[in-house]
Amino acid sequence: MTQEAQNAVGDYKYGFHDPESATIRFDKGLSEEVVRDISELKGEPEWMTDIRVKAYHHFMEREMPTWGNCDSLAGIDFDNVTYFLRSSDKTEKDWDDVPDDIKRTFDRLGIPEAEQKWLGGVTAQYESEAVYHSIREDLEEQGVLFLDMDSGLKEHPEIVKKYFGSVIPHTDNKFSALNTAVWSGGSFIYVPKGVHVEMPVQAYFRINAKNMGQFERTLIIADEGSSIHYVEGCTAPTYSTDSLHSAVVELIAMEGAKIRYSTVQNWSANVYNLVTKRGVAHKNATVEWVDGNIGSKLTMKYPAVLLKGEGAHAEVISVAYAGEGQHQDAGAKVHHLAPNTTSSILSKSISKNGGRSSYRGMLQVTPKAAGCRSKVICDALMLDEDSRSDTYPTMEIGNSTADLEHEASVSKVSGDQLFYLMSRGHTEEEAMGMIVNGFFEPFTRELPMEYAVELNRLLELEMEGSIG
Amino acid sequence: MTEVLLRVENLHVSVGDTPIIQGISLEINRGEIHAVMGRNGAGKSTLANVIMGHPAYQITSGAIHYKGENIEDMEVFERARAGVFLSFQYPAAIPGVQVGTFLRKSVASVRGQAPSPRAFRKELNEAMKQLDMDKSFLSRYVNEGFSGGEKKRLEILQMLLLQPHLALLDETDSGLDIDALRIVAEGINAVAKDTGCLIITHYQRLLDLVKPDVVHVLIDGKIVESGGPELALKLEKEGYDWLDALA
Numbered sequence: 031m032t033q034e035a036q037n038a039v040g041d042y043k044y045g046f047h048d049p050e051s052a053t054i055r056f057d058k059g060l061s062e063e064v065v066r067d068i069s070e071l072k073g074e075p076e077w078m079t080d081i082r083v084k085a086y087h088h089f090m091e092r093e094m095p096t097w098g099n100c101d102s103l104a105g106i107d108f109d110n111v112t113y114f115l116r117s118s119d120k121t122e123k124d125w126d127d128v129p130d131d132i133k134r135t136f137d138r139l140g141i142p143e144a145e146q147k148w149l150g151g152v153t154a155q156y157e158s159e160a161v162y163h164s165i166r167e168d169l170e171e172q173g174v175l176f177l178d179m180d181s182g183l184k185e186h187p188e189i190v191k192k193y194f195g196s197v198i199p200h201t202d203n204k205f206s207a208l209n210t211a212v213w214s215g216g217s218f219i220y221v222p223k224g225v226h227v228e229m230p231v232q233a234y235f236r237i238n239a240k241n242m243g244q245f246e247r248t249l250i251i252a253d254e255g256s257s258i259h260y261v262e263g264c265t266a267p268t269y270s271t272d273s274l275h276s277a278v279v280e281l282i283a284m285e286g287a288k289i290r291y292s293t294v295q296n297w298s299a300n301v302y303n304l305v306t307k308r309g310v311a312h313k314n315a316t317v318e319w320v321d322g323n324i325g326s327k328l329t330m331k332y333p334a335v336l337l338k339g340e341g342a343h344a345e346v347i348s349v350a351y352a353g354e355g356q357h358q359d360a361g362a363k364v365h366h367l368a369p370n371t372t373s374s375i376l377s378k379s380i381s382k383n384g385g386r387s388s389y390r391g392m393l394q395v396t397p398k399a400a401g402c403r404s405k406v407i408c409d410a411l412m413l414d415e416d417s418r419s420d421t422y423p424t425m426e427i428g429n430s431t432a433d434l435e436h437e438a439s440v441s442k443v444s445g446d447q448l449f450y451l452m453s454r455g456h457t458e459e460e461a462m463g464m465i466v467n468g469f470f471e472p473f474t475r476e477l478p479m480e481y482a483v484e485l486n487r488l489l490e491l492e493m494e495g496s497i498g
Numbered sequence: 499m500t501e502v503l504l505r506v507e508n509l510h511v512s513v514g515d516t517p518i519i520q521g522i523s524l525e526i527n528r529g530e531i532h533a534v535m536g537r538n539g540a541g542k543s544t545l546a547n548v549i550m551g552h553p554a555y556q557i558t559s560g561a562i563h564y565k566g567e568n569i570e571d572m573e574v575f576e577r578a579r580a581g582v583f584l585s586f587q588y589p590a591a592i593p594g595v596q597v598g599t600f601l602r603k604s605v606a607s608v609r610g611q612a613p614s615p616r617a618f619r620k621e622l623n624e625a626m627k628q629l630d631m632d633k634s635f636l637s638r639y640v641n642e643g644f645s646g647g648e649k650k651r652l653e654i655l656q657m658l659l660l661q662p663h664l665a666l667l668d669e670t671d672s673g674l675d676i677d678a679l680r681i682v683a684e685g686i687n688a689v690a691k692d693t694g695c696l697i698i699t700h701y702q703r704l705l706d707l708v709k710p711d712v713v714h715v716l717i718d719g720k721i722v723e724s725g726g727p728e729l730a731l732k733l734e735k736e737g738y739d740w741l742d743a744l745a
């Protein structure tokens with residue numbers, strides 16, 4: 031590797047990258063023509079083209095969001111983003127058919143082995159489209175549909191048409207409009223009535239091309255009384271120019287169903303990570319977001335749950351880690367729209383080397399939602415004096431029977447803890463890594479084992495060389 | 499042959515501008531047990547902390563030699579890896595870090611290499627059995643929500659696993675019930691043959707079980723009297739007042 035490349039890649043663990051191997055790549059910038067071309071190239075039905083075009087116009091007219099750390103969004107140059115890039119002509123079923131350089135990347139991320147070990151199914155999204163897709167036979171037998179979103183649209187247009195945009199319409203915000211206009215890839219999952227998917231189902235995403243926007247679109251429908259745990263992991267190589275990641279994730283949990291969506295994102299430090307995630311929980315259904323944000327330049331992400339049916343439950347557990355030059359603006363939004371709904375939000379954040387992490391939360395209780403309960407806990411840990419942590423909780427309470435709790439704490443690593451750990455042979459960095467991992471433990475223990483191990487390793491790496 | 503493990507020479511220690519230790523000298527050989535006694539606030543913990551390398555304390559004059567070398571410039575973790583161990587008077591809680599993980603990592607750090615999982619499990623089982631500790635400890639978070647006695651037991655468990663050459667035990671006996679005291683004392687005796695021990699205590703009852711070779715009395719940051727085990731017995735009966743004249 032040249033010195034320059036070494037510098038660019040820096041200490042980012044997954045900062046290796048392969049030469050771009052795109053067979054089709056659009057010029058930078060966005061226009062109605064680009065949007066129509068994407069749709070045509072994918073051979074989409076007309077109704078999807080129409081949605082894209084409508085969303086495109088909405089995106090152009092729509093103001094920047096006002097919820098979140100909006101000033102930093104000014105740094106995005108929309109004209110300097112490539113909106114579509116296809117790295118392989120077809121979605122591969124067989125790992126052997128995946129092009130070599132792409133394979134190498136996944137090998138380094140350990141995906142095939144991971145799959146053999148414990149995954150229910152894998153969709154690896156490399157750049158814009160899934161290049162590798164597989165699903166365990168038993169899932170197929172149970173009637174579970176697990177496809178990349180493009181294939182989902184081709185093979186199950188009636189389901190996609192019914193639910194696409196039903197939770198997050200393109201008019202929701204500027205970035206959901208952008209995603210709707212240019213989306214590519216993502217996962218499509220349908221779990222039939224009463225089916226319980228025992229093993230976590232996983233997808234990996236990477237941004238590999240310079241200035242490459244990534245606009246995946248995920249739709250998960252859990253039919254009555256079913257359950258699924260979906261896991262998404264993201265790592266991206268480091269580049270000197272800014273990349274934009276703007277995904278949309280829609281979850282629909284029908285009566286009595288349960289969806290858990292776990293994410294660990296580890297974007298390189300130049301990525302704008304602006305994701306809209308929202309789930310609907312119908313009667314007695316549960317939607318859980320387990321959301322970890324490490325890296326990126328700016329993350330704005332507030333997984334949301336609409337508690338639409340009586341007795342529905344929402345759970346949001348999130349962690350954020352903000353290092354130098356990074357801002358994690360993350361939180362949760364829960365809307366209690368029906369009686370006797372419950373929610374629990376746990377947010378943990380760490381800031382270091384001048385990094386900034388914010389909890390931004392919305393808790394809404396409508397007049398109809400009698401007898402609901404909600405508990406919000408926000409804990410922030412600061413690793414030095416230069417870092418920053420803020421909490422911005424918003425509450426709109428329209429029903430006086432609501433039982434609400436909110437706890438917030440900000441703490442620092444204590445000298446006593448460091449001394450104790452160092453007296454057991456650990457360097458200051460190691461000690462810090464242990465404290466940080468411990469602080470995130472309530473989150474980590476919710477993850478499948480592989481992810482937990484990887485997250486802990488990442489955090490330990492983050493602590494290295496950080497103490498002067 | 500006697501091996502001098504620790505030699506403290508006319509040590510003066512301050513926190514900020516406040517002097518706390520004001521001229522302490524002592525020498526501990528391998529296989530010796532030294533007890534340090536004295537009133538609250540006399541400087542006992544400070545002495546132990548400064549030997550371990552706590553960054554809050556400055557050595558203003560004098561020196562600490564461990565195995566013949568001045569250790570002033572050694573970092574805390576380097577001292578630990580070189581075989582110095584401190585059983586804390588107030589062990590810190592590390593939320594979210596499981597005892598089992600912590601012990602495995604600590605053993606790996608101090609020994610310089612990770613033990614094989616199997617060998618470690620065996621070692622751990624034996625040590626825990628010796629201390630009558632339940633396996634459920636391993637999945638709890640380090641010292642979080644531990645009772646006083648449980649914390650002290652975990653300290654001694656670490657001592658057994660880390661096999662130090664110099665063990666500094668700061669009020670390890672306080673908070674222990676009678677059975678636990680006996681168990682912990684057995685733990686100390688088990689390592690004491692090959693170790694130098696500095697035991698800080700307020701009570702004779704530990705010294706009944708762990709026989710000190712030397713007893714030191716610390717008043718206002720100075721050792722005012724040293725003697726054999728009989729000195730501790732005298733303190734037990736008469737208190738410290740008779741020594742004030744010497745301070």
Ligand SMILES: Nc1ncnc2c1ncn2[C@@H]1O[C@H](COP(=O)(O)OP(=O)(O)OP(=O)(O)O)[C@@H](O)[C@H]1O
Pocket residue numbers: 513518536537538539540541542543544545554587
């Ligand atoms: N970090 C510190 N900052 C300020 N003062 C300190 C610090 N450490 C110790 N001291 C002071 O030094 C004196 C000796 O404290 P030390 O903890 O060594 O006493 P001790 O002999 O261990 O007492 P005890 O029997 O109560 O444990 C006390 O007056 C204490 O307040």
Ligand SMILES: [Mg+2]
Pocket residue numbers: 542543544587668
């Ligand atoms: Mg003390």
